Every structure is written in C-alpha cells, then in structure tokens.
Amino acid sequence: xxxxxxxxxxxxxxxxxxxxxxxxxxxxxxxxxxxxxxxxxxxxxxxxxxxxxxxxxxxxxxxxxxxxxxxxxxxxxxxxxxxxxxxxxxxxxxxxxxxxxxxxxxxxxxxxxxxxxxxxxxxxxxxxxxxxxxxxxxxxxxxxxxxxxxxxxxxxxxxxxxxxxxxxxxxxxxxxxxxxxxxxxxxxxxxxxxxxxxx
Amino acid sequence: xxxxxxxxxxxxxxxxxxxxxxxxxxxxxxxxxxxxxxxxxxxxxxxxxxxxxxxxxxxxxxxxxxxxxxxxxxxxxxxxxxxxxxxxxxxxxxxxxxxxxxxxxxxxxxxxxxxxxxxxxxxxxxxxxxxxxxxxxxxxxxxxxxxxxxxxxxxxxxxxxxxxxxxxxxxxxxxxxxxxxxxxxxxxxxxxxxxxxxxxxxxxxxxxxxxxxxxxxxxxxxxxxxxxxxxxxxxxxxxxxxxxxxxx
Numbered sequence: 001x002x003x004x005x006x007x008x009x010x011x012x013x014x015x016x017x018x019x020x021x022x023x024x025x026x027x028x029x030x031x032x033x034x035x036x037x038x039x040x041x042x043x044x045x046x047x048x049x050x051x052x053x054x055x056x057x058x059x060x061x062x063x064x065x066x067x068x069x070x071x072x073x074x075x076x077x078x079x080x081x082x083x084x085x086x087x088x089x090x091x092x093x094x095x096x097x098x099x100x101x102x103x104x105x106x107x108x109x110x111x112x113x114x115x116x117x118x119x120x121x122x123x124x125x126x127x128x129x130x131x132x133x134x135x136x137x138x139x140x141x142x143x144x145x146x147x148x149x150x151x152x153x154x155x156x157x158x159x160x161x162x163x164x165x166x167x168x169x170x171x172x173x174x175x176x177x178x179x180x181x182x183x184x185x186x187x188x189x190x191x192x193x194x195x196x197x198x199x
Numbered sequence: 200x201x202x203x204x205x206x207x208x209x210x211x212x213x214x215x216x217x218x219x220x221x222x223x224x225x226x227x228x229x230x231x232x233x234x235x236x237x238x239x240x241x242x243x244x245x246x247x248x249x250x251x252x253x254x255x256x257x258x259x260x261x262x263x264x265x266x267x268x269x270x271x272x273x274x275x276x277x278x279x280x281x282x283x284x285x286x287x288x289x290x291x292x293x294x295x296x297x298x299x300x301x302x303x304x305x306x307x308x309x310x311x312x313x314x315x316x317x318x319x320x321x322x323x324x325x326x327x328x329x330x331x332x333x334x335x336x337x338x339x340x341x342x343x344x345x346x347x348x349x350x351x352x353x354x355x356x357x358x359x360x361x362x363x364x365x366x367x368x369x370x371x372x373x374x375x376x377x378x379x380x381x382x383x384x385x386x387x388x389x390x391x392x393x394x395x396x397x398x399x400x401x402x403x404x405x406x407x408x409x410x411x412x413x414x415x416x417x418x419x420x421x422x423x424x425x426x427x428x429x430x431x432x433x434x435x436x437x438x439x440x441x442x443x444x445x446x447x
Contacts, residue, residue, distance in 0.1 A: 001213070003249040003298060005291045008257050009283040022248075022258045024283060031418045031442050034307055036425035036435045081258055115436060144422060182306040183209075196304065198208030 020190035023083040031144045038113035038164050042148040048167035052105040067092045074154040077190040089152055091133035094125040105170035110151050113164040118177035157188040209301050216296045222359045227289045231272045241332040242309035245302030259284040262328040266335035277325040308441045312340030316411050317404045320348045321424050323416025327359050334367055347374040349402045351394050353381040376402050396427045406432035415441040
C-alpha cells in the first residue's frame with residue numbers, strides 16, 4: 001500500500017544494486033553498541049582462538065601486526081538500516097589465523113571486551129570472507145569503532161563484525177550470541193533481509 | 200544473560216494515525232491505532248516502513264514513547280533536516296494516514312516494573328523518548344524503584360514532554376533534573392551546561408548502590424556520558440546505551 005504523500009529521497013549517485021533491501025546509504029559512520037566503549041591499549045590486547053582445538057592459540061597485538069596483512073574495500077550494512085559503501089580496512093585474514101589450526105568445529109562464537117558475543121558458522125570466517133581489522137581508512141581503528149581491533153565480516157549485518165574482539169571460540173554446536181539472544185536473526189544475511197528471528 | 204526470545208516472525212502491520220501533536224518545533228508525537236499490537240517493554244523500538252507510489256520503500260527505527268500499559272502506541276520523532284523518513288513523519292503525516300510497523304524490537308535497553316534497583320536515566324535531546332515510556336510504566340505499575348532522570352536539551356523550548364516531566368518530577372520516587380546547554384529562560388532553576396563528570400556526580404546514584412544506568416542520545420553525548428560514568432566508578436556492565444547518529 002502506498003503511503004500518502006511519501007516520495008522518498010533517493011540518492012541519484014548510489015547504485016541501487018549495492019544497497020540491500022530496507023537499507024539506506026549514509027556518509028557518516030554511526031556508532032552502535034550496547035554499553036560504554038571499552039578502552040584497551042594495544043599493548044594489553046590479545047587475540048585467542050580456543051574451544052574445539054588441541055591448544056588455545058594466542059597472538060599479541062604486535063604478533064598480529066607482524067602477520068601478512070590485507071587491505072580490502074567493501075560495503076557494510078547495519079541492521080539499524082544504514083549502509084556505508086567503499087569502506088577501507090586493513091588487517092589479518094581469518095584464513096591466516098586459522099591456517100595451522102586443526103578443528104572439527106562447524107561454528108564460531110566471537111567474544112569481545114565488555115562481554116559482547118556473536119555467533120556465526122565457521123565457514124563464514126574462511127575463504128577470504130573475514131578479517132581481524134586494525135586500521136580503518138588508513139588510520140588505527142578508534143575505540144568507538146572497535147579498536148584496537150575488531151572482527152570484520154562484511155557479508156553479514158554489521159553486528160556480526162564484533163568490536164573490541166578478543167578471540168573466537170570454535171564450537172561443535174551453534175551458540176547464539178548477544179543480539180541473537182535478543183531476537184535478532186541467527187545468521188543475518190542483509191541481502192535476504194534477515195534482521196530478526198524468523199525473517 | 201537474560202534471554203528474551205521474540206516468538207515467531209515479526210510481521211509488518213498497518214497502523215492508523217489517530218493524532219499528531221507537536222512536542223517542540225522539530226519533534227512530533229504520533230499516536231497510532233495498531234490493531235493486534237503484541238505489546239512491548241518500555242525502551243523497545245519499532246521499525247516504520249513507508250512506500251512511495253512507484254513501490255520504493257524506506258525503513259527506519261523509532262523508540263516507542265508510550266508505556267506498555269498505555270492504550271495507544273505513540274512514537275515521538277525528531278525531524279532531521281537531511282533525513283528521508285523523519286521530515287515526512289513530522290511535516291506531512293496527519294490523522295487518518297496509515298503507515299507500516301514492525302516490532303517491538305530490541306530487548307536489552309528496557310526497564311521492567313519488576314526491576315527493584317535504583318535507575319539512572321541520562322538523555323540527550325530526543326534520547327528522552329524511551330525514558331518517557333519507562334517513566335510512564337513506572338507510574339502505571341506504581342513501582343517502588345527510585346528513578347533519577349538527567350535530561351540535557353539545548354533550550355527550554357527544545358525540552359520534549361516538558362509539561363509531563365514537570366508533573367512527573369512532583370511524584371515520589373522520581374527525580375527529574377534538566378540541564379539546558381545553550382540558553383536558559385529568565386529565572387531558570389535547573390542546571391546549565393553539558394552533562395559532565397561534576398554534574399553526573401551530583402545527580403547520579405553513587406556507584407556503591409549499583410544502579411541500573413541507561414544512556415540515550417546522539418553518539419558524542421552517549422560516548423562522553425558513558426565514559427564519565429565509568430570514570431566515576433560505575434560498573435560498565437550495568438550501563439546500557441543507545442546511540443543515534445554517526446561520527447565522520
């Protein structure tokens with residue numbers, strides 16, 4: 001049904017094929033988080049892969065920085081409806097971090113400073129689809145946007161790209177994370193508009 | 200962690216506008232008749248969807264301004280000049296119009312009448328909206344939990360729900376503090392200037408009382424306020440935030 005008097009303000013310069021259903025393109029970078037911004041120095045930050053592995057593996061920030069890095073330019077889509085196009089990130093691919101890890105797990109639960117968690121299939125973290133990002137637009141990632149480092153999984157809604165990430169728990173079962181427990185979709189594909197449970 | 204499952208799919212439903220009232224020159228409240236509304240918790244929001252005559256659709260989220268126990272669902276919307284949906288809702292929408300809604304959404308930034316601990320609500324600008332739902336629910340449920348609200352607005356004319364907040368401030372168990380950051384009317388007895396550590400120390404519950412803290416407003420306001428509260432010794436795990444707008 002048409003909403004009387006509504007015409008919309010479509011942005012002519014935006015290619016509609018890059019905007020998932022129900023999203024709008026923004027130029028600024030909204031900040032969304034459930035609590036205060038944790039402020040951890042890079043020197044105190046570590047990244048751990050644990051769970052269904054023989055031995056947990058831990059990297060310091062400096063060890064992570066010493067690994068081969070990749071830079072990607074990608075679009076990001078937040079469940080609160082904004083999308084931001086052509087964002088540039090630098091970090092370490094999860095393929096690199098998982099390369100020497102032998103696991104039977106099918107799922108991953110990312111965990112962060114502040115207690116945040118989010119779950120996703122392990123297959124969504126591999127194949128060049130995910131990184132631990134420590135730079136945004138050529139600058140160190142600021143605390144509001146998840147610094148010192150955040151998970152980046154741009155093909156899913158942005159709540160899956162956990163800010164202040166401290167590690168990943170590899171799991172045989174799928175354990176819903178923070179927003180997934182509050183009625184948000186378990187997988188979160190923006191192109192299928194999987195915002196809420198049942199979508 | 201508390202688990203609030205949303206049962207089944209959240210489907211779009213039509214709601215009819217019963218009334219639109221001006222809260223300030225930029226902010227209107229929209230009173231809706233939403234048949235079969237499943238109910239909500241104070242602090243939750245809804246998605247609104249508008250459809251142009253060529254089929255183009257736009258969606259945005261808005262906090263619910265009414266208490267779960269209120270008869271009608273109310274949204275309060277601030278007009279953002281460069282916005283796409285809010286100028287329509289504020290300038291164009293009128294009684295009899297129909298819009299699409301989906302919700303309620305969000306189960307974390309909520310206050311329940313069964314919450315017995317003291318609560319501190321800190322609002323910047325239109326960040327007051329979810330707190331209005333909480334305060335109305337507090338009254339409807341005759342909650343004994345003491346609540347303190349600290350509300351930052353630019354000027355007296357930009358204080359949303361002004362009359363209602365003044366009435367609420369007279370009630371036992373609710374303290375309302377307003378700070379005006381840009382200009383104050385003659386004879387203003389409230390606070391002036393931005394919310395900062397000194398003001399929060401004066402107005403908030405001491406951290407030792409382990410209050411539930413809610414902060415809602417523009418990103419910069421929420422960042423500064425939440426950081427100051429952590430600096431005062433409040434447990435970050437008890438500070439719930441809702442931010443709107445961005446950083447560059």
